[in-house]
Amino acid sequence: MLKRRIIPCLDIRDGRTVKGVNFVNLKDAGDPVELAKIYAGHGADELVFLDITATIENRKVLAGLVERIAAEINIPFTVGGGIHGIEDVSLMLQAGADKITINSSAVRRPELISEIAGEFGSQCVVVAIDTKDHENDWIVFIDGGRTPTRHRALDWAKKVASLGAGEILLTSMNNDGTKEGFALDITGDVSRHVNIPVIASGGAGKMEHFRDVFFNTGCSAALAASIFHYGEIDIRELKQYLKKEKIAVRPAPFPLKGV
Numbered sequence: 001m002l003k004r005r006i007i008p009c010l011d012i013r014d015g016r017t018v019k020g021v022n023f024v025n026l027k028d029a030g031d032p033v034e035l036a037k038i039y040a041g042h043g044a045d046e047l048v049f050l051d052i053t054a055t056i057e058n059r060k061v062l063a064g065l066v067e068r069i070a071a072e073i074n075i076p077f078t079v080g081g082g083i084h085g086i087e088d089v090s091l092m093l094q095a096g097a098d099k100i101t102i103n104s105s106a107v108r109r110p111e112l113i114s115e116i117a118g119e120f121g122s123q124c125v126v127v128a129i130d131t132k133d134h135e136n137d138w139i140v141f142i143d144g145g146r147t148p149t150r151h152r153a154l155d156w157a158k159k160v161a162s163l164g165a166g167e168i169l170l171t172s173m174n175n176d177g178t179k180e181g182f183a184l185d186i187t188g189d190v191s192r193h194v195n196i197p198v199i200a201s202g203g204a205g206k207m208e209h210f211r212d213v214f215f216n217t218g219c220s221a222a223l224a225a226s227i228f229h230y231g232e233i234d235i236r237e238l239k240q241y242l243k244k245e246k247i248a249v250r251p252a253p254f255p256l257k258g259v
Contacts, residue, residue, distance in 0.1 A: 070096020
């Protein structure tokens with residue numbers, strides 16, 4: 001049985017981990033290197049690092065910080081923000097990333113997906129889709145959620161899969177940071193209509209939300225940030241809970257006593 005993945009996300013601004021609600025009102029959440037070490041030690045299956053202002057500030061992702069994190073962890077590591085071409089991808093892979101994620105640059109130049117897949121393999125390409133429900137239509141946003149596009153989320157997901165993306169990171173902007181649960185409707189729709197793994201993102205607030213998204217959609221992974229950063233949910237406890245709920249997950253190292 002395919003094991004579901006638990007993925008903490010580090011949103012980075014000015015070298016620090018931050019987190020907000022609905023992509024705004026960002027607050028400091030800690031040192032990214034220390035958080036990465038904790039998550040890897042607690043059994044996270046992968047780690048995602050997003051330099052959330054690189055595209056807006058028209059600069060490259062923080063390669064030095066990527067190197068520092070990669071040196072401290074032994075789990076797959078995805079990096080995004082400010083990636084516009086093959087050279088940017090090569091730089092991130094050399095810094096220690098296993099995969100890269102692109103969002104705005106993919107919307108502006110879709111052929112970039114095929115170029116990266118052709119050079120490094122589809123397994124290296126994660127396309128992030130930030131989407132907001134507007135009048136019962138899920139629309140894709142770029143530039144850190146600032147700019148709406150003409151793309152419907154489901155159509156764009158099918159397109160990126162056809163272009164060679166190896167995975168989709170799907171974030172509901174409506175649910176982001178609310179801790180009220182994942183967007184099961186759009187997550188389920190996308191998961192059913194593409195033949196590549198989908199990572200659900202946005203809205204995790206309690207363990208039951210992970211159970212619900214795994215039971216009710218075809219996603220292969222669930223991503224969260226603040227509940228891990230602020231110690232509200234321990235990854236080891238979460239995996240024990242999911243195991244009891246008959247959801248296949250990789251075991252966490254050194255389970256908590258009594259769990």
